[in-house]
Amino acid sequence: MPIEIAFAGTLFPGLLLLFVLVCVLLWALDSVAGRRGWYRHVWHPALFRTAIFVCLFGGFGLLLF
Amino acid sequence: MAISPVSATTPPAAPWYAGMRGFLKGEADTWLFVLRTTLAFFLTGWLAMRFQLPQPGTAMMTTVIVMHRQSGMVLAKAFYRVLGTLIGAAGALLIVALFPQQREPFLVLMALWIAGCTAGATLHRNFKSYAFVLAGYTAAIVALPVIASHPGQIFDSAVARISEVLLGLLVTAVISDTLFPVRLRDTLRAAVANQYAEFLGFIRGALLGEVPREKMEQAHLRVVRDAVTLEDLRSSVIFEDPEARARSAHLQRFNQRFMAASTTFQSLHHLINRLLRQADPSTGQALQALYQPLGQAIQSGEVSPEQLAAKIHPVRKGLPARIALLREGIGGGANVEDFDVGAELLRRFVKEIEQYVHARGQLTQQVAPSQEDARAHFVRGNDYAGAFVAFARTAITMLVLGAFWAASGWAMAANVMLLATIFSGLFATVPNAARMTGKLAGGYFIGLVAGYVCDYWVLARMDGYALLVAGLLPFFLLGPYMVSRPKLSIFGLGYTMGLVNILAISSLHSFDPTRFFNEGTSHMLAMGAAVVSFALMPPLVGTAWLRRRQMAGLRAQVRSAAQAPLRGLQHRFESTNSDLLHQIVAHTAPGSDESREQLAWALAVNETGRALIHLRQDVAHEPASTPLHAHVDAVVLALSDFFASPSVDGWQRAERALEAAMDLARTQCGQAPVAGRVLLHLGLVRLALVDDRSVMAPYIVPSDSSAEETVDAH
Numbered sequence: 001m002p003i004e005i006a007f008a009g010t011l012f013p014g015l016l017l018l019f020v021l022v023c024v025l026l027w028a029l030d031s032v033a034g035r036r037g038w039y040r041h042v043w044h045p046a047l048f049r050t051a052i053f054v055c056l057f058g059g060f061g062l063l064l065f
Numbered sequence: 066m067a068i069s070p071v072s073a074t075t076p077p078a079a080p081w082y083a084g085m086r087g088f089l090k091g092e093a094d095t096w097l098f099v100l101r102t103t104l105a106f107f108l109t110g111w112l113a114m115r116f117q118l119p120q121p122g123t124a125m126m127t128t129v130i131v132m133h134r135q136s137g138m139v140l141a142k143a144f145y146r147v148l149g150t151l152i153g154a155a156g157a158l159l160i161v162a163l164f165p166q167q168r169e170p171f172l173v174l175m176a177l178w179i180a181g182c183t184a185g186a187t188l189h190r191n192f193k194s195y196a197f198v199l200a201g202y203t204a205a206i207v208a209l210p211v212i213a214s215h216p217g218q219i220f221d222s223a224v225a226r227i228s229e230v231l232l233g234l235l236v237t238a239v240i241s242d243t244l245f246p247v248r249l250r251d252t253l254r255a256a257v258a259n260q261y262a263e264f265l266g267f268i269r270g271a272l273l274g275e276v277p278r279e280k281m282e283q284a285h286l287r288v289v290r291d292a293v294t295l296e297d298l299r300s301s302v303i304f305e306d307p308e309a310r311a312r313s314a315h316l317q318r319f320n321q322r323f324m325a326a327s328t329t330f331q332s333l334h335h336l337i338n339r340l341l342r343q344a345d346p347s348t349g350q351a352l353q354a355l356y357q358p359l360g361q362a363i364q365s366g367e368v369s370p371e372q373l374a375a376k377i378h379p380v381r382k383g384l385p386a387r388i389a390l391l392r393e394g395i396g397g398g399a400n401v402e403d404f405d406v407g408a409e410l411l412r413r414f415v416k417e418i419e420q421y422v423h424a425r426g427q428l429t430q431q432v433a434p435s436q437e438d439a440r441a442h443f444v445r446g447n448d449y450a451g452a453f454v455a456f457a458r459t460a461i462t463m464l465v466l467g468a469f470w471a472a473s474g475w476a477m478a479a480n481v482m483l484l485a486t487i488f489s490g491l492f493a494t495v496p497n498a499a500r501m502t503g504k505l506a507g508g509y510f511i512g513l514v515a516g517y518v519c520d521y522w523v524l525a526r527m528d529g530y531a532l533l534v535a536g537l538l539p540f541f542l543l544g545p546y547m548v549s550r551p552k553l554s555i556f557g558l559g560y561t562m563g564l565v566n567i568l569a570i571s572s573l574h575s576f577d578p579t580r581f582f583n584e585g586t587s588h589m590l591a592m593g594a595a596v597v598s599f600a601l602m603p604p605l606v607g608t609a610w611l612r613r614r615q616m617a618g619l620r621a622q623v624r625s626a627a628q629a630p631l632r633g634l635q636h637r638f639e640s641t642n643s644d645l646l647h648q649i650v651a652h653t654a655p656g657s658d659e660s661r662e663q664l665a666w667a668l669a670v671n672e673t674g675r676a677l678i679h680l681r682q683d684v685a686h687e688p689a690s691t692p693l694h695a696h697v698d699a700v701v702l703a704l705s706d707f708f709a710s711p712s713v714d715g716w717q718r719a720e721r722a723l724e725a726a727m728d729l730a731r732t733q734c735g736q737a738p739v740a741g742r743v744l745l746h747l748g749l750v751r752l753a754l755v756d757d758r759s760v761m762a763p764y765i766v767p768s769d770s771s772a773e774e775t776v777d778a779h
Contacts, residue, residue, distance in 0.1 A: 010220070034307030045306070046136070046242040 003064055014064050022057045094134070095549045097245045102132045102545040105240045107534050109233045110570055114530065118232070119225050122569045123206075127233030129561045132241075132545060137249025137305030139241040143234040144304055145192040149199025150230045153182075154223040156200065157207035165216040168471060176463030178204055179486050183493045184456035187604075188447050190644075191300050198490035201459075203230075205486040209479045242305070250306045253298045257316075260291045260323065261370075261425050265363060268418070271334060272360035281331060282664040286650060288327045289667075292640070293647040295320050296443040312428065317443065319424040324639040326417040332672045332749065333410045339756055340403055348400045351391045352407040358383065359415055370426035377419045384412055406748040443640040448615055451605040455493045458602040462489055466594060477587035484566075484591030489598055496652060499599035505559035506592035508547075512563020513585050515540045520568060525576055533570070540564060563588070612649055616663060619645045619670055623708035626674035627701040631685060635678050642671055665760035670708065672753045677701055680746035683739060693733060693740060696726035700747065704754075707764075716754070716764035723751045 004011040026049065032038075039045040105128045113121035131142045156178055164171040182201030186194040207223045267284055299317070303310040337356075340349030362376040388408045395404050466485055470478035488505065492498040523536040544564065547557025567585060605611040619642065626638050646667045653660040684697060703722040707715035727747050733740035757765055 030307035031311060034309070034311035037308060039308060044243070046246055049307075050239055050243055 015061060018060045018064070019057065022053060022060060025056060026053050094247065095546065098132075098134050098247075098549050099542060099545045101241050101244055102128070102548075103538070103541060104244070105132070105233075105237045106541065108240070109236045111530055112236065113229060113232055114571075116228075116232070118229050119571075120229060120569070121571055122565065123226065124229040124233040125570060126562070126565050127230050128237045129544070129558075129565055131234065131237050132548070134247050134549065135249040135252070136242045136246040137301045140238055140304035141192045141301040142195060143238045145196035146199050146234055147231065149196035150203045150227055152196075153200040153203025154207050154227055157204040158219060158223055160204065161208050161212060161216055161219045165219075168212075171212060172467035172471070173464065175204065175208065176460050176467060179463055179490070180456045180458075180460035183459040183490050184452040186490065187452045187455045187494050188449075190445060191297060194494055198493070201490050202483075202486045205483050209483050213476070213479060248305065249298065249302050250309055253295075253302045253309070256291070256295055256298055257319070257425075257428060260295060263287065263291070264323065264327065264421075268330060269360075269363055271330075272356060272363065279661070281334060282661060282668065285327070285331060285668055286646075286664055288324070289643045289646050289650075292320055292324050292443075292643045295323075296640075315424065315427055319421070319428060320443065321636045321639070322417060322421040322424050324643060325635070326414065326421045328639065328671050328675055329410060329414040329417055331668060332675070332753070333407065333414055335668075335672070335756060335759070336407050336410060336749070336752055339752060339758070340407070342758075345400070348395060348404050348407070351395055351404055352411065355384075355387060355391055355408060355411055358387070359411075359418075363418075370422050370429070374419055374422045374426060377415065377422060381412075381415045381419060384415060388412075402744070402748055403752070406745050406752060409745045410749065443644075444637045445641065445644045448605075448611065448618060450614060451611060454602060454605050458598050459486075459489050459493070461602075462594060462598040477583050480584065480587040481591045481594065484588055485594040485598075488592065488595035492595070492599065493604060496604065498604050499596055501555055502592065502596045502599050504555045505562075506589070506596060508556035508559025508561075509563035509592055510559075510589065511556075512544075512560040512565075513567050513588065515543075515560070516564045516567035517581065517585075519564070520581065521576065521578070524568075524574065533574075537568070612652065612663075615645055615649045616666065617709075619649070619667060620708040620711070622670055623674045623677065624705035626677045627681075627705040631678070631681060635675065638674055638678060639671070642667065642674075662760065669753065669760050673704060673708070673750055676746050676750045676753070677704065680743060680750075683742045683746065686739075693726070693729055693743065696722070696729050697743060697747075700726045700750070704750065711764055713764050713766060716761070717766055720751070720754060723747060723754065727751065 003014050005014055005017060006012075029052070030049070039048070042048045106125055109128050110121050110125045113124040118124065127146075131139055131146060133139045133142065160171065160174050160178060164174065179201040182197045182204075186197035186201075188194075189197065203226065207226050208219065211218045211222045295316070299309075299313060299320075303313050309316075337349050337352050340346065340352065343349070358380045359377070362380050363373070368376075392401065392404060392408070395401050462485060463482065466478070466482040470482060488502055492501055492505075495501055519537060519540045523540075524533065527533060527536045541561070541564065544557055544561030547553040547560060550557070566588065567581065569584075622638060622642055622645070625641075626634065629637075646663070649663055650660055653663065680697065681701075684694065700719070700722045703715070703719040707719045727744060730740045730744040730747060734744060753759065754761060755765060
């Protein structure tokens with residue numbers, strides 16, 4: 001995956017694209033987990049979600065470099 | 066007895082530390098909020114400098130603007146702020162691309178864009194309106210600083226602004242959601258439990274004895290308030306809690322059933338009261354007897370919603386037999402007709418209360434996968450006059466400031482325009498905007514002074530980010546602390562904005578007194594412009610004129626009940642009514658004659674509109690005979706005319722149309738079952754129309770047929 005993506009003559013950072021992608025992914029995960037009540041088994045849901053986001057974003061970010 | 070009389074009469078003296086606990090709890094919450102805000106603020110600044118963003122100050126300002134005690138609010142605000150920022154930046158690019166070199170058309174278009182966004186903001190509640198405000202002033206933030214000197218840099222400016230705002234939002238969202246968060250979800254839970262308990266308690270109380278009309282109206286007010294509050298909370302909580310988001314449709318349905326059940330209950334209660342006041346109260350008494358089993362079911366103290374639903378279910382099943390039994394004991398054709406109307410209403414109420422209790426039970430369980438019916442959207446009632454005033458005010462302010470900029474050539478005039486945009490957008494939806502902006506300006510001025518002290522006495526001696534934090538902290542802390550105090554919150558917001566804005570923190574801090582005074586003057590000018598514009602063209606929110614308009618709008622709801630497409634109409638009708646009434650009563654003194662009249666009208670509109678909707682639904686399912694259909698249409702038309710402009714003439718026309726339609730329905734009762742149901746709905750409408758204790762009283766002309774009914778029982 002390229003580090004920068006050219007779109008209409010401007011360069012966009014690949015990280016931005018990944019960021020949006022991970023946001024969408026997390027949103028999908030949230031709606032499943034919310035419906036099934038998975039977050040009830042977690043001590044601090046917000047922290048857990050943030051941690052998942054960091055893991056996903058960091059993991060995908062490694063693809064770039 | 067061991068208890069001494071002294072200790073039985075006076076409670077033991079509270080220990081000296083009793084109040085301390087509550088005080089410390091409140092203070093702890095406040096200081097945690099201050100901690101979150103401060104942390105987000107400085108972390109954002111540090112990150113912005115690490116990322117070498119051109120204006121770390123903008124990112125830091127963002128954290129100040131979205132800070133809120135409850136994390137759901139921050140997340141909702143942040144979400145809409147992202148939307149607004151992106152749209153605003155796109156708007157700025159478009160406007161600059163159209164007129165890169167011509168200043169006048171650029172300024173006009175800019176003013177129109179901002180004014181349009183501000184007007185849009187007044188048409189929405191919650192943070193959706195915030196997104197509109199943002200779309201307006203982000204365009205100004207992006208375009209104004211570069212347009213005069215280098216329009217070519219507009220794209221870089223847009224990207225920088227977006228990055229700064231997003232960085233600020235991201236940091237604030239993460240910190241307020243993870244660091245000792247105050248959950249909005251808990252507030253929502255409490256609101257649901259409270260609404261449920263209060264509503265059942267009210268029904269319980271009403272079943273025990275007659276509730277006076279004023280109390281009924283107060284109860285209606287509470288229902289409206291609860292319904293709107295729940296909807297407001299729901300729309301923010303979904304950002305905080307994935308589980309609440311999965312439940313969102315349930316919550317909407319719960320709220321819908323709440324409104325439906327309470328409207329039916331009020332119709333029923335007024336009907337029974339009215340029948341009891343007649344010369345012959347036997348019909349009313351029969352209806353009260355019919356009521357009994359439900360009353361006993363609800364009476365049964367603290368039980369779970371499932372258990373309560375299980376108790377109401379057999380009551381509903383046994384209702385038809387009970388109706389038949391009691392119906393036999395009533396003499397006289399007119400009385401039987403009235404009894405039928407009441408019995409039908411009661412049947413509906415029992416069904417609705419069972420659904421309501423059931424929906425409450427669903428909320429406490431795991432999220433059920435069923436999505437059987439379409440989402441029940443809460444529809445808001447809007448008035449376009451307010452939006453128009455907001456549009457005109459913002460456009461004029463922007464044009465005047467733009468002209469000032471063009472005429473004076475003062476470089477800082479762009480700054481004035483920018484800040485004025487921000488403030489006239491932020492407060493466009495608030496009543497008393499001039500006073501609020503004035504307060505904000507006061508806070509802003511103190512913030513500027515504090516900024517001067519901080520900048521030239523403290524920061525000038527310091528070097529490096531850690532020392533910047535240390536130097537700024539004592540000045541900054543005051544801001545969020547004031548914001549968390551209800552009385553000082555606006556002042557505190559102004560203070561913080563002034564301080565942060567004037568310092569314009571960046572990696573290369575410049576100590577330039579000329580710039581400081583130039584900017585300070587421009588900021589205060591902008592505040593002044595916003596105050597003056599709000600004073601000259603105040604927002605319509607809360608004015609008597611708008612209230613009268615909204616009342617007319619509320620009454621016109623009967624017309625929409627009579628004519629709008631039927632699909633989902635009932636909930637649309639009820640939620641719009643609630644929203645309108647909520648806006649109207651928010652600005653009248655509670656308990657005044659005016660507020661009483663508003664509530665009475667709202668009740669009448671609700672009753673009549675709902676009956677009309679049910680009538681139309683029945684006729685739509687099963688077409689009535691042509692002459693009956695024509696008569697029903699005439700009734701609907703006459704009623705919507707009467708509600709649009711109430712008058713004695715209109716009342717008489719509506720009453721005559723009703724009588725004619727009812728006579729016809731009576732003759733057709735034997736042939737078509739739909740005629741019987743039409744008769745019930747018409748009867749309900751008529752009973753509400755001739756109710757001499759309701760808001761109809763001044764219009765009622767006692768005719769021969771209704772003379773006996775308007776006689777007071779006492």
